Amino acid sequence: GSPERTVFHSYSGDAEMGEIARDNGWYLSFSGTVSYKGNDGIRESARLVGLDRIMVETDAPYLTPMPYRGRTNAPYMIPYTLTALADVFDLPVAEVARATRRTTRTVYGV
Template sequence: IGETGLDYFRTGESARIYQRESFRAHIALAKELNLPLQIHDRDAHSDVVEILLKDGAPERTVFHSYSGGKDLAQVLKENGWYASFSGTISYKGNEDLQESARIIGKDHITVETDAPYLTPMPYRGRPNAPYMVPYTLESLATALDCSLLEVAKSTLKTTKEIYGF
């Protein structure tokens, strides 16, 4: 189910109320149907976590295009939730994302493009596309201090576990 979640960027309180109601309904549906929950979380980390903990997150909960810091990474690790990293992990100044990946651990990490946005270095500023995933994997391998092949195999295995294929 998803993308679903909370996006508080340029969002007033009345819209936030509707978002929270919809998010709760999607959580319930994912649990009822035993489907993974793909979370969109923009400027709403604490509310997303609060709702997931209160309502009970589905077993396979994935934070799409992970943008949280080390504290959120610890929450994901403690709850067995997953993080999907985009090209932003390759950007200079995103050491928090790299540390978050180390906290979460490679067995709970996937990769994505979030195309056409969030293109990895060295192509930042251009439209993103699936053929650029190896650059994201390369940055993830560096952050996790493992080989590109190891992180590629790990993210493939994790993706299969989450989505059942």
């Protein structure tokens, strides 16, 4: 009963939820929390759904990525979130940026 394009905004689930998202073809949108040391479940979820099902966001003014955790978040900090995801996929940041841009355009029709 979920919509055709279901997006988990500021995804904060564990790997089990990541498997459910993958199995249902849902999208996960990651904030700076993907860069936090203890968030292995969030990173594993990204791996599970794959690069073609992830996006990035600021969730400004909250959920600022490392190394600026605790400060006010803003769009100029997106590269830190992309870097954390590039580490997850062992890919260059530019490739992850292109993939998340494609996914965002697909999801939102822009």
